[in-house]
Amino acid sequence: DSGVTQTPKHLITATGQRVTLRCSPRSGDLSVYWYQQSLDQGLQFLIQYYNGEERAKGNILERFSAQQFPDLHSELNLSSLELGDSALYFCASTPLGGLAEETQYFGPGTRLLVL
Amino acid sequence: DQQVKQNSPSLSVQEGRISILNCDYTNSMFDYFLWYKKYPAEGPTFLISISSIKDKNEDGRFTVFLNKSAKHLSLHIVPSQPGDSAVYFCAAAGGNTPLVFGKGTRLSVIA
Numbered sequence: 751d752s753g754v755t756q757t758p759k760h761l762i763t764a765t766g767q768r769v770t771l772r773c774s775p776r777s778g779d780l781s782v783y784w785y786q787q788s789l790d791q792g793l794q795f796l797i798q799y800y801n802g803e804e805r806a807k808g809n810i811l812e813r814f815s816a817q818q819f820p821d822l823h824s825e826l827n828l829s830s831l832e833l834g835d836s837a838l839y840f841c842a843s844t845p846l847g848g849l850a851e852e853t854q855y856f857g858p859g860t861r862l863l864v865l
Numbered sequence: 866d867q868q869v870k871q872n873s874p875s876l877s878v879q880e881g882r883i884s885i886l887n888c889d890y891t892n893s894m895f896d897y898f899l900w901y902k903k904y905p906a907e908g909p910t911f912l913i914s915i916s917s918i919k920d921k922n923e924d925g926r927f928t929v930f931l932n933k934s935a936k937h938l939s940l941h942i943v944p945s946q947p948g949d950s951a952v953y954f955c956a957a958a959g960g961n962t963p964l965v966f967g968k969g970t971r972l973s974v975i976a
Contacts, residue, residue: 752910783963790874792871792966792967792968793954793956795963840909842908850896850959851916853911856910857908858906858907859908
């Protein structure tokens with residue numbers, strides 16, 4: 751158990767809908783990262799937050815947004831969903847988020863299926 | 866364009882033998898490399914890392930080798946055990962870029 755929790759575990763929805771994925775980092779970790787893993791793809795970095803502020807952005811679509819709340823949990827919002835958004839979405843956390851040497855601790859992921 | 870490439874989607878090895886997983890990268894700014902292991906229905910877990918100032922790092926049965934001139938790294942698992950069966954992701958970082966992951970190699974250790 752990494753200490754990172756993600757809810758829900760599974761999500762099935764229809765095209766055009768909007769969903770929210772939730773992540774709680776390890777106790778004490780200030781930084782949260784979101785990744786997308788599509789079929790046969792590696793983990794694609796989406797966005798990083800540190801202590802409530804956006805720190806780095808990857809290939810995140812405009813239809814996707816995220817935020818980190820004062821209690822440090824984070825939410826990833828996916829809107830106008832398309833079939834291609836079906837993927838595993840992982841959240842990871844680190845204590846500081848500024849160093850590559852920091853080990854990222856991953857949650858179990860949310861599997862999203864868009865029908 | 867993939868900056869981190871794991872060209873073997875899968876690998877089968879007999880229990881007790883050596884497993885060698887390979888990874889190539891293209892970005893010269895990368896200076897820190899990691900391997901993560903992932904079991905089904907779980908998130909990736911950190912396995913071992915190496916800084917570009919080293920060419921080898923060992924942790925028990927796991928050794929990572931880095932060849933900077935070839936932009937190549939490899940993970941050796943000796944001896945391989947059935948519990949090592951998982952997907953292994955190579956990742957790289959550097960130049961203030963977030964971690965870049967390869968697509969993974971599925972290792973099957975056969976008893």
